[in-house]
Amino acid sequence: MVKKPSSDTLYLQRIGARWYARIPVPYALREEMGPYFRKALGTTDLQEARHRRWDVLAIARAEFERRTAKASGNKTGRLAPRSTDYAAFRARLAAVGPPKVVNALDGEEMDNPALEAIADELEAAEERGEHVETGWNALSDHVKDRLPVSELLDDYLAKNPKANPTTTANYRGTVSLWIGERKDRPLNGVTKKQATEWLEKVSEGRSRETIKRYVNHMAALWAWAHRKEEAPPANPFEGLRQSMGVIGKAPESYEAFAEAELKAVFGVLKDQPDLKALALISLYSGMRLSECLRAQREEIEGIDCYVLAAGKTVNAKRIVPVHPCSKA
Template identity: 70%
Template sequence: MVKKPSSDNLYLQRLGTRWYARIPVPYALRGEVGPYFRKALGTADLQEARHRRWDVLALARAEFEKRAQRPGTKKKVRSTDYDAFRARLKAAGPPTVVNALDGEEMTNPGLDLLADELERAEEAGADVGAAWDAFGDHVHGREPISEVLKDYLQRNPKVSPTTVANYNGTVSLWIAERGDRALNGTTRKAATEWLEKVAEGKSRETISGT
């Protein structure tokens, strides 16, 4: 499992001289609650604010759970397959962001919320392994193979049309077999087995081109 990144200023926001807790609201509740749960921490001292935020986080999560369990509340089921979750991570933004109020780098609260979601789903017995893979690839900046090829072709515009077609064909076959994921973690055995499967019925020249 990928460990969530930590930040000393996670869930904190400074307005003027005072500190507030700022907790992202789960997707299914944003229509009625808004994107963030905000509560004053009653202090201008950063160290004290860092201590008090955890009580507010517990309060916010209890409120989220209460609202989610109300009769008539529709739970929006979100896919945790690799591609769908990678798209959500991309929409949430980079692993770290800069707090506009104090200029300090902090963990992206949106990603922290998604990690919490996966942990709860995992505790409930759901298979979220593919989503954790997507989370790890996103946090470590590992691009899906389709993006790697796109970037390569943009940086090498003089590649011949035939070569481009071969690259696109090979990547399309790989994606169809193993999904549009980062290549990191792919074993030589898995790659070899894939090549052998692709090679069935093809000539030696075609295999070499692949």
């Protein structure tokens, strides 16, 4: 939860011998009003200034509400109700800016006054008995720079691009399954129990290799979310596949085509020379059909070869000599 700063000089500024109230202006009003609302307190005594500042604070907040209501066309003079939906609240926080901003007067970094205003709004709603836990959670995540998992995935893939589009699509599929069960929240704070329950739900009917991929993807994203921490907690996804035993279907093994099956395949392809050539390349090189389509034909040291420059794994990168029977 974000707490308001506590200080004997909160909202106070001394200029010369005299004290002034200095109230941060919400971000949306700063262009119109400047970064601070200031008013002379008419005293040189600190104790008296501490007492008078609260009257100025009330005046400032009323002015902020009046200007905000005027800008939004709200005739009642009250701030419009805010959504308690986490995603909507995060979107609102993104619109008011980052947790730290630069003070236009002195060029120094300071807390974003707009976020302080939102914290005040949440406190007021809490005092009225409204349920604001979602708002506090969203504000805390925003201040701590905790990205929703969808944004975390975009950041991870942008800085760790995958050579194979299928791998990228698999990551997005895994995150979609996570959001479907756990919503689009940050991964920070996810427990082993929550991770296990999610995996049990999404594993039904899946192969063990697919389940392993789910775990690996989420473990990588969790590690990315905590990469800046000096001592991150234990990754709840690591070892999760092993801890669940033999859940999932065993991988299927494929046997070689029988002679009759090969004749049937090439019989179907006899009037499709392009596909027949592709099938021959796959048959005599051992490459998957997708690899046959990506491979480059090159001559290396006098030998005609197919070159695969990239793939899902390091071993997928290889050079395959062209078999005489598959030459076209």
